[in-house]
Amino acid sequence: VTDPVDECNGDAECKWNPQYSRRWEEAVDAAPWDGEMKILDCPRCGHRMTVDAGAATTDALREAGEAVEEPAVAAALEDLAGRIEDDDELVGAHCNCRIEHTGHPTKPDDRRWGCGQAGAIRVPK
Numbered sequence: 001v002t003d004p005v006d007e008c009n010g011d012a013e014c015k016w017n018p019q020y021s022r023r024w025e026e027a028v029d030a031a032p033w034d035g036e037m038k039i040l041d042c043p044r045c046g047h048r049m050t051v052d053a054g055a056a057t058t059d060a061l062r063e064a065g066e067a068v069e070e071p072a073v074a075a076a077l078e079d080l081a082g083r084i085e086d087d088d089e090l091v092g093a094h095c096n097c098r099i100e101h102t103g104h105p106t107k108p109d110d111r112r113w114g115c116g117q118a119g120a121i122r123v124p125k
């Protein structure tokens, strides 16, 4: 299975893909916090994304998990959400770029789906 990061390699045209990638998670984790915020270029699609430690919830991960058809991908997202909720040292991060990546679920309309990547990263120190 191709790692989702290799599939795009910063290519803005890549399709929405919520398959878990440890490399994506590690790259987002490595980006510095500025207070409660991270602003970085998504390690997969290359678009600007943000993480807000104060506002980060696992809702977006669960929503994506419920919307995907592949059971293994959905299970990985559910595991990820559970891991974040069980550990005070972790917060959820997901690509929330404003660019339309084809293949994402259609609802809710106001959701910024990004390119589908999500992970658990360490809280700001």
Ligand SMILES: [Zn+2]
Pocket (backbone or CB within 6 Å): 012, 042, 045, 046, 047, 095, 097, 098, 099, 101, 114, 115
């Ligand atoms: Zn993007």
Ligand SMILES: [Zn+2]
Pocket (backbone or CB within 6 Å): 042, 043, 044, 045, 046, 047, 049, 095, 096, 097, 114, 115, 116, 117
């Ligand atoms: Zn992205």
